[in-house]
Amino acid sequence: MAEDAHPPAIPETAVPTPEAIEFARVLFARPSSFVMGAAEFEQLPDTDLPEVAFAGRSNVGKSSLINGLVGRKDLARASNEPGRTREVNLFDIDGRLRLADLPGYGWAKAAKTTTRKFQNLGRAYLRGRPNLMRAYLLIDSRHGLKPPDIEAMDALDQAAVSYQIVLTKADKLKAGELERVLRRTSDAISKRPAAHPEVLATSSAKGAGMPELRAGVAAVCGLIPGQA
Numbered sequence: 241m242a243e244d245a246h247p248p249a250i251p252e253t254a255v256p257t258p259e260a261i262e263f264a265r266v267l268f269a270r271p272s273s274f275v276m277g278a279a280e281f282e283q284l285p286d287t288d289l290p291e292v293a294f295a296g297r298s299n300v301g302k303s304s305l306i307n308g309l310v311g312r313k314d315l316a317r318a319s320n321e322p323g324r325t326r327e328v329n330l331f332d333i334d335g336r337l338r339l340a341d342l343p344g345y346g347w348a349k350a351a352k353t354t355t356r357k358f359q360n361l362g363r364a365y366l367r368g369r370p371n372l373m374r375a376y377l378l379i380d381s382r383h384g385l386k387p388p389d390i391e392a393m394d395a396l397d398q399a400a401v402s403y404q405i406v407l408t409k410a411d412k413l414k415a416g417e418l419e420r421v422l423r424r425t426s427d428a429i430s431k432r433p434a435a436h437p438e439v440l441a442t443s444s445a446k447g448a449g450m451p452e453l454r455a456g457v458a459a460v461c462g463l464i465p466g467q468a
């Protein structure tokens with residue numbers, strides 16, 4: 241009964257149209273390239289293109305997700321070694337939008353000063369980039385929301401940066417477990433002002449959720465024809 245009474249984890253209105261899915265598939269199959277890695281906020285290029293950013297704990301799968309979106313293994317450097325991405329790495333998709341791979345947070349092994357430096361950079365990017373259309377906050381579906389994620393959401397809500405939660409590594413969970421973590425996460429964000437209500441489950445390894453995420457990115461960047 242309680243299970244049935246619960247609203248679906250993915251609201252129907254959020255499901256992209258087949259046209260949007262197809263448009264985004266073609267867009268992300270177009271040429272993509274590494275633009276630059278910025279170690280300082282001031283080094284970031286012009287704000288002439290819409291951007292979306294991928295944030296989250298170290299090792300959550302940010303770089304892998306970017307590779308999954310473009311269908312390449314090697315655009316962003318992914319690694320088992322936490323703290324791999326220490327700069328804001330920007331990727332260009334067909335000269336129409338950029339993806340920003342942010343340094344991961346919650347990485348205990350880094351020297352304190354180094355950690356602080358690249359975490360401040362991520363924070364500065366999220367608060368100060370005027371062409372940022374949406375931040376995607378990645379959460380490992382096996383672990384769910386952890387204290388550093390709550391802190392990140394508090395900061396995004398306070399700065400009024402529109403963000404959406406993306407569960408990663410969904411291939412590691414059974415369907416029922418995934419459904420539970422989706423519901424738990426949806427409940428946890430329901431009162432957060434800057435959070436998109438839909439939580440996306442993805443697997444860069446298996447491709448799950450990629451078409452929907454591509455469509456979402458294209459939509460927030462204002463690129464889907466006929467959609468403002």
Ligand SMILES: Nc1nc2c(ncn2[C@@H]2O[C@H](COP(=O)(O)OP(=O)(O)OP(=O)(O)O)[C@@H](O)[C@H]2O)c(=O)[nH]1
Nearest residue numbers: 299300301302303304318319323324325344444445
């Ligand atoms: N099974 C599975 N493993 C994944 C998936 N996505 C990422 N991984 C693995 O998780 C590890 C970390 O992935 P990265 O993409 O480097 O993570 P990151 O968030 O960019 O990490 P930092 O740059 O250190 O912040 C790698 O060993 C990936 O192969 C997924 O969808 N499924």
Ligand SMILES: [Mg+2]
Nearest residue numbers: 302303324325
């Ligand atoms: Mg990375």
